[in-house]
Amino acid sequence: xxxxxxxxxxxxxxxDAGPDTSRYVEYLLTNRNFAAPAVAAAIDTIRPVASxxxxxxxxxGTGAGGALPGLADLVRRAxxxxxxRAVDVDARAVEVARAQLSDPQVADLVELEVGDLRVVxxxxxxxxxxxxxxxxxxxWPATFDDPAAxxxxxxxxLAPGGVLAxxxxxxxxxxxxxxxxxxxxxxxxxxxxxxxxxxxxxxxxERLGAWLRSAGLAEVAVQVFPVTAPATEPAARAFxxxxxxxxxxxxxxxxxxxxxxxxxxxxxxxxxxxxxxxTWIGADxxxxxxxxxxxxxxxxxxx
Numbered sequence: 147x148x149x150x151x152x153x154x155x156x157x158x159x160x161x162d163a164g165p166d167t168s169r170y171v172e173y174l175l176t177n178r179n180f181a182a183p184a185v186a187a188a189i190d191t192i193r194p195v196a197s198x199x200x201x202x203x204x205x206x207g208t209g210a211g212g213a214l215p216g217l218a219d220l221v222r223r224a225x226x227x228x229x230x231r232a233v234d235v236d237a238r239a240v241e242v243a244r245a246q247l248s249d250p251q252v253a254d255l256v257e258l259e260v261g262d263l264r265v266v267x268x269x270x271x272x273x274x275x276x277x278x279x280x281x282x283x284x285x286w287p288a289t290f291d292d293p294a295a296x297x298x299x300x301x302x303x304l305a306p307g308g309v310l311a312x313x314x315x316x317x318x319x320x321x322x323x324x325x326x327x328x329x330x331x332x333x334x335x336x337x338x339x340x341x342x343x344x345x346x347x348x349x350x351x352e353r354l355g356a357w358l359r360s361a362g363l364a365e366v367a368v369q370v371f372p373v374t375a376p377a378t379e380p381a382a383r384a385f386x387x388x389x390x391x392x393x394x395x396x397x398x399x400x401x402x403x404x405x406x407x408x409x410x411x412x413x414x415x416x417x418x419x420x421x422x423x424x425t426w427i428g429a430d431x432x433x434x435x436x437x438x439x440x441x442x443x444x445x446x447x448x449x
Contacts, residue, residue, distance in 0.1 A: 169388075170236075170238065171238055171239075171242060172388060173388075173389055174209050174210035174239060174242050175210055175242060176384050176385055176388050176389055177209075177210070177212075177283075177315070177385065177389065178209070178210040178211070178212035179381045179384065179385075180373065180381045180382060180384070180385035180437075181212065181315050181373060181437070181439060182212060182381075183371075183373060184315075184371040184372070184373050184437070184439040185212050185213055185216060185282065185313065185439075186215070186216045187371045188216075188311070188313055188369070188371050188439070188441040189213060189216035189217060189219075189220055189280070189311075190216065191369060191441065192220060192278060192280075192309055192311055192443070193309070194220070194224055194277045194278055194307075194308075194309065195277065195305075195306070195307030195308065195309075195445075195448070197226075197277070197307075198226070199226075199274075200226060200227040200228045200229070201220075201221050201224045201226055201227070201228030201229075201277050201278070202228065202229065202231070202273075202274070202275070202276045202277050202278075202305070203217050203220065203221060203228065203229070203230040203231070203276060203277065203278045203279075203280070204230075204231050204232075204233070204263075204266065204267075204270075204276045204278070204279045204280070204303070205217055205230055205231070205232035205233070205280050206233065206263035206266070206267070206279055206280065206281040206284060206300060207233070207234055207235075207263050207281055207282070207283075207284035208232040208233065208234045208239065208240070208243050208258070209234060209239050209242075209243065209282065209283070209284075210239065210242045210243055210246075211232065211242065211243025211244070211245070211246040211247075211258070212246075212282070213280055213282055213313075214230065214232060214243065214246045214247075214252055214256055214258075215246065215249065215252050217230045217232075217256075217278075217280060218230055218251060218252045218254075218255040218256060220278065221255050222251075222255070228255070228277075229255055229256070229257060230255055230256045230257070231256075231257045231259075231266070231276075232256055232257065232258045232259070233258075233259055233260070233261035233262070233263055233266050234260065234261070235260065235261065235262050235263075236260075237260050240258060240259070240260050243258060244258060263281070263284070263296075263300070264296060264299055266303075267279070267299045267300045267302065267303035268299060268302075268303070270302075270303035270304075271302070271303070274305055275303055275304050275305035275306075275308060275446075276303055276304055276305060276308055277304075277305050277307075277308045277309070278308065278309050278311065279300050279303060279304060279308070279309070279310045279311065280311045280313065281300065281310075281311070281312050281313070282313040282314075282315075283313065283314055283315055284312075285297055285312060285354070285357070286314075286343075286351045287342075287343055287344055287349045287350070287351055288341045288342065288343060288351075292349070293349060293351075293353075293357060294348060294349070294353075294356075294357040294360055294361075297310070297312070297354075297357040297358060297360075297361050298357075298360070298361040298362075300361075301358070301361035301362060301363050301444070301446065302361075304363075304446035305446065306446055306447070306448045306449070307445060307446060307447075307448045308445065308446045309443055309444070309445050309446075310358060310361075310363060310443065310444050310445075310446075311441060311442070311443050312354045312357075312358065312441070312442040312443070313439065313440070313441050313442075314351075314354065314439065314440050314442075315437055315439050316437065316438050316439050316440050317437070318334050318337070318338065318351070319438055320435065320436060320437040320438065321434070321435060321436040321437075322386070322390050322394070322435060323394075323418065323427065324433060324434055324435075324436075325430075325433075326418065326427075329411060329414060329415055329418075332402070332405050332406060332407045332411055332415075333394050333397060333398055333402075333405075333407075333415060335405035335406065336397040336398055336400070336401040336402045336404070336405035336407065337393065337394065337397035337401075339397075339401040339404050339405055340396070340397045340400050340401050354368075354440075354442040355368060355442050358442060358443075358444035359444070361444070362447075363444030363445060363446060363447075364444065364445050364446075364447055365443070365444060365445040366442070366443070366444045367442070367443055367444075368440055368441065368442050368443075369440070369441045369443075370438050370439070370440055370441075371438075371439045371440075371441065372436060372437065372438045372439065373435075373436070373437045373439060374434070374435070374436045374437075375434065375435055376433070376434045377428065377430070377433035377434055377435060378431075382434075382435050385435065386428070386433075386435060387421075387428060390435075391419050391421075391427070391428070392419075394415070394419055395415075395416070395419040395420070398412055398415045398416065398419070402415070
């Protein structure tokens with residue numbers, strides 16, 4: 147599940163059946179802490195084109211600011227002047243991200259503001275464009291009617307040779323109910339229905355590479371940065387208890403039958419996801435989580 151600060155997810159007409167976004171700030175912090183190793187590793191692979199001008203980086207939809215330390219380090223590693231402009235349309239997200247500026251090495255290089263990434267990108271040509279645009283869990287069909295068009299807008303904001311980096315925590319391919327594979331597939335489908343996600347077609351959420359290519363970018367590539375942890379590890383435990391299992395429970399209750407779950411499936415999922423039940427998955431000492439996060443990149447042509 148992704149909640150981003152670029153556009154609040156659009157709930158369905160029946161609010162009880164739509165996604166639960168009531169704990170947005172808690173989500174931002176918990177997800178930031180769990181995904182931190184993958185975010186840092188992914189940013190470390192980005193190679194801006196060599197240039198004498200200052201390096202311009204955009205964190206498009208910064209959320210809790212999880213990428214800011216890595217992006218600031220990217221500027222320092224480039225060996226030239228530069229700055230990171232971090233924007234998010236949600237003021238709550240910007241306030242959460244501001245805590246990342248407590249490190250002077252980050253604060254000296256980051257400009258943090260409330261803003262719409264589409265507007266910032268559309269105006270980028272006036273200042274020569276960005277050398278790197280980072281967008282983490284931002285571009286997907288629950289927040290934008292046409293995610294491919296948003297990618298085109300960001301691609302158009304790149305300087306020659308600039309890199310557009312689309313990072314996704316890849317929630318729906320994660321192992322979140324190990325030992326219950328069939329049930330997890332059904333729960334995942336229920337969650338996709340809750341969020342109103344298309345299961346195929348040009349707007350399907352796994353089409354990031356196609357969106358980069360259709361935007362005219364070259365060197366389109368994907369890398370995987372898996373996060374694996376036992377459920378007892380603090381960041382993983384918070385991620386599972388505060389985000390994953392409650393989201394699954396809500397999805398089963400709202401769209402379990404539409405996803406093909408029988409009454410027996412729904413009852414078994416409830417027993418697994420109810421923290422007061424004796425069969426709660428959180429009580430399993432061998433439980434673990436695997437999240438195969440992905441970084442898709444494409445580069446603007448030099449000529």
